[in-house]
Amino acid sequence: MTAPFDYFVVFAEMRTGSNFLESNLNAFEGIECHGEAFNPHFIAYPNKTEVLGVTQAMRDGDPGRFIEAIKTQSSGLGGFRFFHDHDPRVLDIVLDDPRCAKIVLTRNPVDSYVSWKIAQATGQWKLTNVKRRRDSRVEFDGLEFERHVARLQEFQVFLLNRLQASGQTAFYVAYDDLQSLEVMNGLARYLGVASTLDALDDSLKKQNPSALEDKVSNFDEMERALAGLDTFNLTRTPNFEPRRGAAVPGFVSGAKAALLYMPVRSGPEAEVRQWLAALDGVPEDTLPTKLNQRALRQWMRRKPGHRRFTVLRHPVARAHAAFCDKILIKGPGCYRDIRKTLRNFHKLPLPGGDLDDTYDCRAHREAFVAFLGFLKANLAGQTSIRVDAHWATQASVLEGLAQFGSPDMVIRETEMKGYLAAMARQVGYARPPVPPEVQGDHPYDLAEIYDEEIEALVRDVYQRDYMTFGFGPWS
Secondary structure: OOOOOOEEEEEOOOOOOHHHHHHHHOOOOOEEEOOEOOOOOOOEOOOOOEEOOEEHHHHHHOHHHHHHHHHHHOOOEEEEEEOOOOOOHHHHHHHOOOOEEEEEEEOOHHHHHHHHHHHHHHOOOOOOOHHHOOOOOEOOOHHHHHHHHHHHHHHHHHHHHHHHHOOOOOEEEEHHHHHOHHHHHHHHHHHOOOOOOOOOOOOOOOOOOOOHHHHEOOHHHHHHHHHOOOOOOOOOOOOOOOOOOOOHHHOEEOOOOOEEEOOOOOOOHHHHHHHHHHHHOOOHHHOOEOOOHHHHHHHHHHOOOOEEEEEEOOHHHHHHHHHHHHHHOOOOOOOHHHHHHHHHOOOOOOOOOOOOOOOOHHHHHHHHHHHHHHHHHHHOOOOOOOOOOOOOOHHHHHHHHHOOOOOOEEEEHHHHHHHHHHHHHHOOOOOOOOOOOOOOOOOOOHHHOOOHHHHHHHHHHOHHHHHHHOOOOOO
16 A cells, blocks of 8 residues: 655744644654755754755755655655745745645744743753753733744644645644654554554743743733734734735836836726826827736846735725726627626616616716615625625735735825826836826716715725725825
8 A cells, every 4th residue: 555645844833732632743653854854053952963964955946856855765755844934935836736644733922822922031042951941931922922922823824825825734733732652653544644643742831831821920911911912813804815816917007117017907007007197208109018027027038126015995886986987888798698697686776778878976876776776795705796806895906915025015096196197207207298188988977976884884895995095085
């Protein structure tokens, strides 16, 4: 029977019990764990100069070479421990390899943080003789702890998502599980190793066995700080939108200016393009666009000091623009199939043909309000219609842009005049043109139908954008 894995990685962090886990793994016949193999400051262990014939310099030059040595030269199934700040090049190698077994070790973050603080204070990171145990009471730092938890959570979510995307799973071990002989033997079976342990390794001793209140000098302050943390993320804004790509072909660069416009659809795209063309006195349709990522990176290398920017629009105005441009008016750019589905299936009160005198301001408001109802369901993943870039949240659009490169400047539409000019001066234009006034080819201006009800409806749909970008009521 073929072994299920060629090697393994233990994803852990400092003070999670990874030394104890490693000592027990190495107690199995047929398993060899090589410490923190990819710690940037040493190879495997602080006192080692090489492992399996690979030096630290050789490892740093080619991490894949060391992984190959662990796979082929270990005494049995080889593996190593990996922390979030170890060589990031290793992650793609192991996470994309289904022949690499993944073990994820976790611990209560309060316990790991306090243990880390004590180890810092005492200089004792491993204990084999209780008589040599050093003790210390430490001070809890709320801000430092929040950063500690954020780092742990970010890395754990990253691992989870990568494994989900590749159809893999991991063997999860909690700190308390390390004292279970059954769990350790179960881990060996997961790795495909037939040997078992009769008892756990007892060479390592628990360093800080006392209660938290005996370890922390400001325990009351710690309790108050932890009470204020949103442990279960109860205040989050739910987000069911699909992850978006960067939409690089839609980026627009200056004709000569070292500026790159990264549009948010249903924003003031036409006005920004006109301004960008006016900088160099060229026709708008000659601006470079529809570039692929390779061509765009070449442009960026040719333009040292370039600036990337985008322009946000207030959610009320943006939803109205998307409605008018893509749904309401049956002209160029209209999503005809979506319009038909919205009218026939979702029962939006849209005219069957072109707009005529019967479509008055009241009808326009009614249709827009119905469209907002559709948007709420659409962004929540409750419709069969795609979440289009023209009405996706601007927060998700910016996350997509960041996959290529985050904008240097995120400008609000109402502040374009000052910020576009400032950015142009940064790239050498002493007297940049004034951006044109925003024009909308809509049957009725937003101001004619806007009221508190519409503001509340849009806020309900785009609460993520209101919170992320600090939008107030539209005016």
